[in-house]
Amino acid sequence: MSIVTKLETFLDALEGSQTPDDIQSLVVALRESYGVSNAVYHAVNVGPMPYAALTYSPEWMQYYHDQKYVQVDPVVKGAIRQFHPMDWKQLDWSGKGSREFLGEAIAAGVCNQGLSVPIRGPNGQFALFTINDNCNDASWEKFSKEYKRDMMLISHYIHRRVTEILIPESENDTRALSPRETDSLKYLSLGFSRGQISEKLKISEHTLRVYIDSARHKLGALNTIHAVMTAYSRGLISF
Amino acid sequence: MSIVTKLETFLDALEGSQTPDDIQSLVVALRESYGVSNAVYHAVNVGPMPYAALTYSPEWMQYYHDQKYVQVDPVVKGAIRQFHPMDWKQLDWSGKGSREFLGEAIAAGVCNQGLSVPIRGPNGQFALFTINDNCNDASWEKFSKEYKRDMMLISHYIHRRVTEILIPESENDTRALSPRETDSLKYLSLGFSRGQISEKLKISEHTLRVYIDSARHKLGALNTIHAVMTAYSRGLISF
DNA sequence: ACGCTATTCCCCATAAATAGTGAGGGCTAT
DNA sequence: ATAGCCCTCACTATTTATGGGGAATAGCGT
Numbered sequence: 080m081s082i083v084t085k086l087e088t089f090l091d092a093l094e095g096s097q098t099p100d101d102i103q104s105l106v107v108a109l110r111e112s113y114g115v116s117n118a119v120y121h122a123v124n125v126g127p128m129p130y131a132a133l134t135y136s137p138e139w140m141q142y143y144h145d146q147k148y149v150q151v152d153p154v155v156k157g158a159i160r161q162f163h164p165m166d167w168k169q170l171d172w173s174g175k176g177s178r179e180f181l182g183e184a185i186a187a188g189v190c191n192q193g194l195s196v197p198i199r200g201p202n203g204q205f206a207l208f209t210i211n212d213n214c215n216d217a218s219w220e221k222f223s224k225e226y227k228r229d230m231m232l233i234s235h236y237i238h239r240r241v242t243e244i245l246i247p248e249s250e251n252d253t254r255a256l257s258p259r260e261t262d263s264l265k266y267l268s269l270g271f272s273r274g275q276i277s278e279k280l281k282i283s284e285h286t287l288r289v290y291i292d293s294a295r296h297k298l299g300a301l302n303t304i305h306a307v308m309t310a311y312s313r314g315l316i317s318f
Numbered sequence: 319m320s321i322v323t324k325l326e327t328f329l330d331a332l333e334g335s336q337t338p339d340d341i342q343s344l345v346v347a348l349r350e351s352y353g354v355s356n357a358v359y360h361a362v363n364v365g366p367m368p369y370a371a372l373t374y375s376p377e378w379m380q381y382y383h384d385q386k387y388v389q390v391d392p393v394v395k396g397a398i399r400q401f402h403p404m405d406w407k408q409l410d411w412s413g414k415g416s417r418e419f420l421g422e423a424i425a426a427g428v429c430n431q432g433l434s435v436p437i438r439g440p441n442g443q444f445a446l447f448t449i450n451d452n453c454n455d456a457s458w459e460k461f462s463k464e465y466k467r468d469m470m471l472i473s474h475y476i477h478r479r480v481t482e483i484l485i486p487e488s489e490n491d492t493r494a495l496s497p498r499e500t501d502s503l504k505y506l507s508l509g510f511s512r513g514q515i516s517e518k519l520k521i522s523e524h525t526l527r528v529y530i531d532s533a534r535h536k537l538g539a540l541n542t543i544h545a546v547m548t549a550y551s552r553g554l555i556s557f
Numbered sequence: 558a559c560g561c562t563a564t565t566c567c568c569c570a571t572a573a574a575t576a577g578t579g580a581g582g583g584c585t586a587t
Numbered sequence: 588a589t590a591g592c593c594c595t596c597a598c599t600a601t602t603t604a605t606g607g608g609g610a611a612t613a614g615c616g617t
Contacts, residue, residue, distance in 0.1 A: 203550070304546055499563090530605095
């Protein structure tokens with residue numbers, strides 16, 4: 080069972096990794112063990128600083144960053160509204176920006192076939208794991224079908240390790256909001272006005288204001304929008 | 319390889335499911351094939367109406383819903399800030415509400431050991447997949463270690479199927495925002511005032527307002543807070 | 558070439574948010 | 588039982604945001 084062996088070997092190695100450089104080495108090793116041209120873990124929205132572990136050239140990585148291509152890249156734009164691993168053939172490559180990006184990406188060594196796994200974590204974390212190769216559609220389909228589940232597990236475990244390494248523990252010390260504060264922010268996030276919310280909660284608008292204010296202070300938020308966003312990304316309210 | 323067989327059998331059956339009732343039957347079948355007391359898929363924040371496929375008693379499900387226990391349940395509160403599958407032993411069961419809930423849950427047939435897999439999708443989707451059994455810590459640890467990856471894949475595929483069945487296609491017709499609109503909402507989400515943002519973007523405050531307004535209209539949002547939340551949960555802005 | 562969208566600017570009136578300072582009763586945990 | 592948070596309501600004043608208009612230039616896609 081070579082599938083299981085490859086996966087097990089990788090996940091075991093991942094457990095032993097301690098630094099971002101270790102992750103980088105593992106991604107390189109992964110490319111080789113699965114026989115693809117590129118493997119990329121890209122932390123799109125994880126913690127304050129950007130992070131990626133990849134086998135693309137450092138020049139392309141730097142250029143991608145400098146050009147703010149994360150806002151253009153059809154892979155990112157597509158994956159962010161996707162739940163399941165996504166084949167690059169599903170993507171929309173039309174539009175001037177996308178076509179220019181594609182040209183530059185191919186020139187930089189990015190291949191024609193790709194499979195990208197969206198990864199979502201708490202606090203609005205979003206990352207992508209991509210494998211990328213040059214081959215025809217039939218071969219890619221076969222490869223993709225055989226290893227998709229491996230890739231789903233691998234992407235999950237890489238993200239887990241990366242966040243363990245990158246995100247300090249102190250990020251998690253979140254004093255919870257009171258039920259009324261939670262309710263207030265939840266209705267605000269749904270677009271209701273204070274008048275509507277105070278009716279729903281059957282309290283005066285003054286009281287509602289007290290909740291919103293205290294929630295804002297507890298969350299260390301600068302204003303109501305910030306408070307709602309903070310509460311949402313900390314999982315204190317749902318949408 | 320019984321593990322692979324079980325998993326394959328389940329995922330194949332899942333592909334053939336067409337209705338919420340089919341999913342329910344599959345969850346019951348899953349409980350039996352893995353030999354646990356309960357299996358639960360719980361769509362906490364997926365689409366407008368609540369949904370669950372589970373082997374707990376209908377009475378407990380109804381009571382849980384009526385009591386709004388989703389706001390109390392330590393499993394939900396814990397999983398929502400967790401990325402990796404979470405053993406119930408990691409949870410904080412202190413606090414009056416949690417202890418009362420625990421008592422009622424056990425009386426309703428919920429077992430002492432549990433493993434819950436958090437599932438996150440686009441547009442702020444959040445769901446939970448839980449397996450639950452009565453046994454000692456050592457047995458559970460063994461079981462958990464053996465089948466955790468199966469459960470991760472199963473939870474992903476159940477959620478995928480549920481959303482395919484429950485969420486209509488029309489939810490996905492999202493016109494993208496322009497770069498300036500994106501910038502405006504991003505800075506709003508970070509807590510800046512319109513004065514600060516117009517300085518940063520080097521445009522007049524009037525112009526900024528045009529962007530915020532047009533973003534609001536494009537997103538079908540009721541006000542600015544709603545627009546920012548919608549943009550965020552659709553992945554149009556990062557945080 | 559035409560239409561659509563992006564970008565930029567402006568006025569006015571009303572609604573909402575922010576920052577103070579207050580008070581009283583209830584529940585929980587140590 | 589005592590401290591701390593939770594829930595509820597009230598007043599005032601200032602700053603900011605919202606919603607309704609309108610208008611011009613420039614670029615991109617069909």
